[in-house]
Amino acid sequence: MHEVGVGTTPGGDRDSALSALFAAHHRGLVGLAYLLVDDLPTAEDVVQDAFLALHRRWIWLRDPNAAYEYVRTAVLNGSRSQLRRRRIRTERVAGASRPVPSAETTAVEHAEHQELLTLVAQLPERQRQVLVLRYYLEQSEAEIARTLSISAGSVKQHASRGIAALSTRLEATS
Amino acid sequence: MSEELETRLREAMASRAEYGMTHTDTDRELHRLQHNLRRERGRRRMRIVMAAAAAAAVVGGSIALAVSLVGGGHDTNTVVVSPTPHASASTTPPPVTTVPAGFPVGTWAKIHQQFHETLSFSDVPAVTLHDDRGQSQEHLTLPAADLMTFDAGDKAFCVTSGTYRYAITKHQLHFTLVGKDSCQSRVSYLTGSGWKFTG
Numbered sequence: 001m002h003e004v005g006v007g008t009t010p011g012g013d014r015d016s017a018l019s020a021l022f023a024a025h026h027r028g029l030v031g032l033a034y035l036l037v038d039d040l041p042t043a044e045d046v047v048q049d050a051f052l053a054l055h056r057r058w059i060w061l062r063d064p065n066a067a068y069e070y071v072r073t074a075v076l077n078g079s080r081s082q083l084r085r086r087r088i089r090t091e092r093v094a095g096a097s098r099p100v101p102s103a104e105t106t107a108v109e110h111a112e113h114q115e116l117l118t119l120v121a122q123l124p125e126r127q128r129q130v131l132v133l134r135y136y137l138e139q140s141e142a143e144i145a146r147t148l149s150i151s152a153g154s155v156k157q158h159a160s161r162g163i164a165a166l167s168t169r170l171e172a173t174s
Numbered sequence: 175m176s177e178e179l180e181t182r183l184r185e186a187m188a189s190r191a192e193y194g195m196t197h198t199d200t201d202r203e204l205h206r207l208q209h210n211l212r213r214e215r216g217r218r219r220m221r222i223v224m225a226a227a228a229a230a231a232v233v234g235g236s237i238a239l240a241v242s243l244v245g246g247g248h249d250t251n252t253v254v255v256s257p258t259p260h261a262s263a264s265t266t267p268p269p270v271t272t273v274p275a276g277f278p279v280g281t282w283a284k285i286h287q288q289f290h291e292t293l294s295f296s297d298v299p300a301v302t303l304h305d306d307r308g309q310s311q312e313h314l315t316l317p318a319a320d321l322m323t324f325d326a327g328d329k330a331f332c333v334t335s336g337t338y339r340y341a342i343t344k345h346q347l348h349f350t351l352v353g354k355d356s357c358q359s360r361v362s363y364l365t366g367s368g369w370k371f372t373g
Binding site: 015018019022023026027028030031032033034035040043044047048051052055056059060110112113114116117120131132135136163166167170 | 360
């Protein structure tokens with residue numbers, strides 16, 4: 001999933017390389033963004049923006065294997081920006097609430113998954129990102145540190161705080 | 175508890191992501207991406223046309239000035255067109271600009287380069303990089319008169335920004351890295367050989 005060459009050669013067709021990368025990774029990236037932003041249209045927009053950014057910055061891309069890593073980082077950053085914008089909107093508009101997964105989603109989701117993911121969504125952004133990278137993408141601490149441009153120590157701290165917060169909240173609700 | 179929680183987290187996240195993956199339509203989204211790319215290219219073309227129109231106006235102004243000098247009975251030998259990019263700036267009214275004197279506004283091509291690579295600096299300040307694969311516009315900040323910092327913007331291949339000292343010697347633009355730049359692509363792109371002014 002992680003290493004798709006984009007076939008970039010000097011004079012190569014940037015658009016077709018981008019389309020091939022999109023076809024190979026679109027679904028996986030939407031799944032990742034959906035975990036972070038909780039609604040599908042926003043997740044799709046985040047992935048669109050990430051590919052547009054990749055297109056604009058194509059010229060810096062000397063290592064074709066860096067393309068997927070770039071676009072995944074752009075999805076993580078884009079999701080984080082969406083959450084921030086949403087938080088500001090929620091603070092400004094009294095009574096506005098954060099999006100929740102559709103009724104269809106909740107219907108097919110196991111009740112205890114739903115409860116757990118609701119608690120994950122209430123964590124601070126960084127803790128949530130670290131947990132998604134750790135438990136969904138199965139990244140190591142070192143990989144998460146590189147992806148998020150933070151230290152391995154910070155990754156460990158965010159992960160342990162996130163897990164501790166989830167445990168406490170789960171105990172409180174049971 | 176922690177191990178059980180971790181297992182539940184994995185299952186819950188996989189289940190939620192699976193929903194997103196099965197309910198998105200890759201073909202529709204690819205079509206949307208291609209539409210957005212076409213729109214972006216259209217905007218870029220418009221910017222190029224406007225920049226060309228502005229350049230034509232500057233050249234027109236220079237010619238008018240030269241004609242008025244010649245027509246005024248002055249010695250024609252005193253009207254000299256220098257090949258350096260600063261010459262045109264000195265014969266036209268100073269633009270409203272935030273860049274320092276000596277900033278290499280104009281287009282520069284890489285010397286001794288197998289592929290065609292150019293840098294076009296504007297007085298925004300910004301630079302457009304262009305090679306056989308396409309082009310990219312980057313924002314610049316100018317921490318000192320002879321320094322420019324390439325801003326990576328969002329966290330990209332160039333996770334950090336990179337600062338370079340620039341100098342024009344013998345009509346060639348040279349970059350020297352100041353401090354460190356973790357983006358090796360940018361280092362190799364800018365440094366190594368000089369850039370020749372092309373217009």
